[in-house]
Amino acid sequence: MTEFRIINKEADGVARRGRISTPHGLIETPCFMPVGTKATVKGMTPKQLAEETASQIVLANTYHLFLRPGHELIKKLGGVHKFMGWDGPLLTDSGGFQVFSLSSLRRIEEGGVTFRSPLDGSRHQLSPESSIEIQEALGADIIMAFDECTPHPATYSEARDSLELTARWAQRSKASRKRDDNLLFGIIQGSTYPELRASSLEKTVAVGFDGYALGGLSVGEGQAAMYDVVEEFGPKLPELKPRYLMGVGTPEDLLVSVAAGLDMFDCVMPTRNARNGMYFTHQGPLTIKQARYREDSEPVDDVCDCYTCRNFSRAYLRHLFVSKEILSSVLATIHNLSFYNRLMADIRKALDKGRFQQFKHDFLAAYKA
Amino acid sequence: MTEFRIINKEADGVARRGRISTPHGLIETPCFMPVGTKATVKGMTPKQLAEETASQIVLANTYHLFLRPGHELIKKLGGVHKFMGWDGPLLTDSGGFQVFSLSSLRRIEEGGVTFRSPLDGSRHQLSPESSIEIQEALGADIIMAFDECTPHPATYSEARDSLELTARWAQRSKASRKRDDNLLFGIIQGSTYPELRASSLEKTVAVGFDGYALGGLSVGEGQAAMYDVVEEFGPKLPELKPRYLMGVGTPEDLLVSVAAGLDMFDCVMPTRNARNGMYFTHQGPLTIKQARYREDSEPVDDVCDCYTCRNFSRAYLRHLFVSKEILSSVLATIHNLSFYNRLMADIRKALDKGRFQQFKHDFLAAYKA
Numbered sequence: 186m187t188e189f190r191i192i193n194k195e196a197d198g199v200a201r202r203g204r205i206s207t208p209h210g211l212i213e214t215p216c217f218m219p220v221g222t223k224a225t226v227k228g229m230t231p232k233q234l235a236e237e238t239a240s241q242i243v244l245a246n247t248y249h250l251f252l253r254p255g256h257e258l259i260k261k262l263g264g265v266h267k268f269m270g271w272d273g274p275l276l277t278d279s280g281g282f283q284v285f286s287l288s289s290l291r292r293i294e295e296g297g298v299t300f301r302s303p304l305d306g307s308r309h310q311l312s313p314e315s316s317i318e319i320q321e322a323l324g325a326d327i328i329m330a331f332d333e334c335t336p337h338p339a340t341y342s343e344a345r346d347s348l349e350l351t352a353r354w355a356q357r358s359k360a361s362r363k364r365d366d367n368l369l370f371g372i373i374q375g376s377t378y379p380e381l382r383a384s385s386l387e388k389t390v391a392v393g394f395d396g397y398a399l400g401g402l403s404v405g406e407g408q409a410a411m412y413d414v415v416e417e418f419g420p421k422l423p424e425l426k427p428r429y430l431m432g433v434g435t436p437e438d439l440l441v442s443v444a445a446g447l448d449m450f451d452c453v454m455p456t457r458n459a460r461n462g463m464y465f466t467h468q469g470p471l472t473i474k475q476a477r478y479r480e481d482s483e484p485v486d487d488v489c490d491c492y493t494c495r496n497f498s499r500a501y502l503r504h505l506f507v508s509k510e511i512l513s514s515v516l517a518t519i520h521n522l523s524f525y526n527r528l529m530a531d532i533r534k535a536l537d538k539g540r541f542q543q544f545k546h547d548f549l550a551a552y553k554a
Numbered sequence: 555m556t557e558f559r560i561i562n563k564e565a566d567g568v569a570r571r572g573r574i575s576t577p578h579g580l581i582e583t584p585c586f587m588p589v590g591t592k593a594t595v596k597g598m599t600p601k602q603l604a605e606e607t608a609s610q611i612v613l614a615n616t617y618h619l620f621l622r623p624g625h626e627l628i629k630k631l632g633g634v635h636k637f638m639g640w641d642g643p644l645l646t647d648s649g650g651f652q653v654f655s656l657s658s659l660r661r662i663e664e665g666g667v668t669f670r671s672p673l674d675g676s677r678h679q680l681s682p683e684s685s686i687e688i689q690e691a692l693g694a695d696i697i698m699a700f701d702e703c704t705p706h707p708a709t710y711s712e713a714r715d716s717l718e719l720t721a722r723w724a725q726r727s728k729a730s731r732k733r734d735d736n737l738l739f740g741i742i743q744g745s746t747y748p749e750l751r752a753s754s755l756e757k758t759v760a761v762g763f764d765g766y767a768l769g770g771l772s773v774g775e776g777q778a779a780m781y782d783v784v785e786e787f788g789p790k791l792p793e794l795k796p797r798y799l800m801g802v803g804t805p806e807d808l809l810v811s812v813a814a815g816l817d818m819f820d821c822v823m824p825t826r827n828a829r830n831g832m833y834f835t836h837q838g839p840l841t842i843k844q845a846r847y848r849e850d851s852e853p854v855d856d857v858c859d860c861y862t863c864r865n866f867s868r869a870y871l872r873h874l875f876v877s878k879e880i881l882s883s884v885l886a887t888i889h890n891l892s893f894y895n896r897l898m899a900d901i902r903k904a905l906d907k908g909r910f911q912q913f914k915h916d917f918l919a920a921y922k923a
Contacts, residue, residue, distance in 0.1 A: 223873070223874075223877045223879060224870070224873070225874060225877075225879050225881045227879065227880050227881070228880040228881060228884065229881070230602075230861070230881065230885070231865070232861065233599075253876070253877065254848070254869070254872075258849055258869065262849070262851050262867060262869055262870075268869075268870050268873075269870065270865040270866055270870070479623070480627055480630065480631070482631050482632075492599070492601065496600070496639040497639055498631060498637070500627065500637075501631075501637050501638065501639070504592070504622070504623045504637075505592075505594060507622070508592045508622065510592060510594050510596065511596050511597040511883055512594045512596070512597060512599065514880055515597065515599060515880070515884070516599070
């Protein structure tokens with residue numbers, strides 16, 4: 186059976202050290218989930234992902250895999266784990282966010298969302314029922330209820346209507362579930378209105394899920410507004426279930442959110458920025474194309490023990506980036522995911538030892554965003 | 555000390571099984587050398603190159619590294635091995651071929667070749683002296699004399715003038731050598747004229763090198779004309795030195811050339827074709843984007859035990875290719891280099907057991923080019 190266990194809690198806070206059991210293994214929390222949109226974390230072999238970056242779980246995008254190559258094909262080939270050669274835990278999102286941000290001609294109705302594929306213009310519908318059906322065909326360990334990702338900005342009444350639709354879809358998502366070997370998470374919307382977040386939380390918890398996510402953040406509301414929501418509602422999410430902050434964020438965001446009781450995070454930042462030549466370091470981001478690194482024989486981050494930092498100088502990494510070599514993306518991705526996963530491992534260690542606040546303080550003192 | 559040893563020879567032919575000692579380790583021959591133009595075999599970490607593809611030696615391009623990031627920088631950073639994180643044997647070409655094929659406004663004179671950088675239009679000269687200086691600064695284990703790669707087609711007198719220039723440059727290349735910890739190879743030109751090939755061979759051997767290469771082939775002369783040169787002159791290259799066929803070729807080319815007594819090969823084909831979605835298999839090339847592979851759960855090559863074939867279906871590899879994912883290039887490169895290196899390992903095994911001709915016959919009977 187799938188389950189969540191809290192191993193340790195802060196004495197004077199709400200941060201927690203936990204463990205999620207899934208059919209494909211354990212996830213130690215707090216954890217970061219690299220984004221593998223099209224059933225591949227860009228540039229990484231599954232072996233590198235596990236061995237070089239210490240990733241525990243991968244996120245894949247329902248919307249993208251539904252459009253290409255199709256969930257039925259993936260099911261026929263044995264599910265997304267087998268398809269992509271990743272046998273660790275895997276989470277799929279509901280497609281809700283992408284259908285709003287990437288499709289044209291979308292029409293939102295009570296039944297679901299009709300949209301056109303950007304690949305070939307073909308017409309499709311995603312609904313709570315079809316999203317769950319697709320996710321169960323893909324066979325992820327953790328699947329998400331189908332939600333409307335409330336855009337930013339949204340008026341109070343738009344945000345209210347949106348969260349109420351999401352709540353009705355949450356019911357239908359749960360009702361349409363056919364497998365019992367996955368965890369189904371509900372998503373809290375409500376934009377930046379505390380009253381609406383509270384309402385969404387209440388309605389979603391009333392449906393009853395295996396975990397709860399804060400959605401609709403990091404969509405343009407700004408860091409302060411996001412922190413307000415995270416700090417107020419992180420601790421209010423059901424304590425005995427995993428808490429997932431969707432699409433976030435920077436190293437600082439992760440520390441602030443762990444401090445607010447969140448357990449799980451995903452973000453394209455470490456992987457996308459890697460391909461743009463941005464390396465995370467304990468002193469802050471480093472833009473490798475800068476001329477100052479041309480002759481620099483040092484590793485990207487002198488406290489990092491990842492494959493990239495053990496073997497390559499900034500000068501070489503800069504050479505690869507300016508030469509537009511594939512290996513630039515590969516080595517930067519190895520480093521950035523190692524950085525994120527080590528940050529989470531350090532957070533877990535600090536929580537185990539009861540010194541999370543000190544770790545957070547020390548990390549942020551060194552890190553210049 | 556560097557040296558070449560012949561371990562075994564065909565009883566009824568000229569193919570040989572050998573071993574080259576270099577400062578960075580042994581090379582078992584016959585061998586294939588992946589091309590790492592800009593100090594990276596595109597998409598491969600050095601770890602993958604060694605562990606997943608069983609590559610023994612890498613070729614890097616003097617011309618490219620001279621223009622960017624510059625040999626002086628690489629020397630300052632400890633040499634090209636350290637720069638690119640590859641501590642196995644490494645060969646650099648002379649820059650001769652690239653300066654003719656990639657530069658604009660080149661002017662060939664007795665002293666050397668003047669050309670403009672395609673990167674920034676800056677003016678440079680490559681000469682026998684500067685080519686050797688650059689290669690010794692890079693610090694390769696095997697370096698090449700600076701030659702004029704005779705274009706195809708060339709008239710008899712053009713080819714003659716060209717090989718004579720190359721022979722004078724061979725002298726100067728050897729005279730300008732300063733290190734004694736590398737092998738310096740001479741290059742035989744002469745286009746497709748047997749008399750001129752013989753003349754070039756004689757002049758180059760008279761200079762005296764640690765190994766000899768057949769150059770100026772695979773430049774448009776066609777397979778039959780190339781085989782004529784290889785089959786006539788392969789066996790005539792000095793027997794006790796390594797014999798290197800530059801820029802060749804297909805699996806069939808390698809078998810024919812080994813049969814003609816050649817020991818070393820390099821070609822962009824396995825790596826470049828990989829990025830274009832072409833996989834080598836024991837039955838011939840496979841173009842992964844074809845619709846017939848859409849639902850194909852089989853590995854690319856059912857007799858291959860490489861990382862790609864052990865873990866991924868044709869359907870997944872097709873998905874990666876049509877989705878333009880970086881991992882498509884990575885997995886195809888792992889497979890194609892594994893294929894080439896395994897072919898060479900199988901050739902060596904067959905030579906060890908005295909059944910090379912049988913192996914060659916069986917391989918070509920199954921392989922549809």
